[in-house]
Amino acid sequence: MIRTLASSHSVSQNIPSSLWKLGRLNHVAIAVPDLEKAQSLYKDVLGAQVSETVALPEHGVYTVFVELGNTKLELLHPLGEKSPITSFLQKNKTGGMHHICIEVDDINAAMAELKKKKIRILSEEPKIGAHGKPVIFLHPKDCHGVLVELEQA
């Protein structure tokens, strides 16, 4: 149902009764064809605090984190022949927004419920993500065109 916003700014709350809930936005990930150039943009041009490059062979990516205070950017570059971001970069040659990562308080409960709701989860089990915590990915075609990563808070 569509509600027209008049004088009130209250947002209608429709909280499903589930065993888990969404938390903070952990990061927004950007896939880039040249990691050093992207690192330099955020560090030298925009003046952000930027991490070293970390290789995550389990995920097939190199990552760099940019600190933004309320959240982070994750710069991604393919690692290895089977990187999950290779075809994305072939389609988006100058790079582009690749996924968002939202924290959850119980990733196993989230996984069980989302499976029941026919949202495709892109691994059999959670993997350990860039912050040493379990993560899963939800298929972009089941999330209105956005690849969604869920990370155990």
Ligand SMILES: C[C@@H](C(=O)O)C(=O)SCCNC(=O)CCNC(=O)[C@H](O)C(C)(C)COP(=O)(O)OP(=O)(O)OC[C@H]1O[C@@H](n2cnc3c(N)ncnc32)[C@H](O)[C@@H]1OP(=O)(O)O
């Ligand atoms: C370290 C960790 C962390 O932060 O802790 C990370 O983030 S690791 C970050 C890297 N890891 C991951 O992304 C893992 C999960 N991702 C995957 O398994 C894959 O990337 C898929 C999402 C399945 C897509 O794989 P691939 O691009 O090879 O498949 P595909 O070319 O057949 O794509 C299927 C359809 O999805 C679309 N598609 C592909 N990637 C997309 C994306 N990032 N956002 C939105 N749509 C996307 C394609 O355009 C295509 O749509 P059309 O059919 O309409 O053309």
Ligand SMILES: [Co+2]
């Ligand atoms: Co990520």
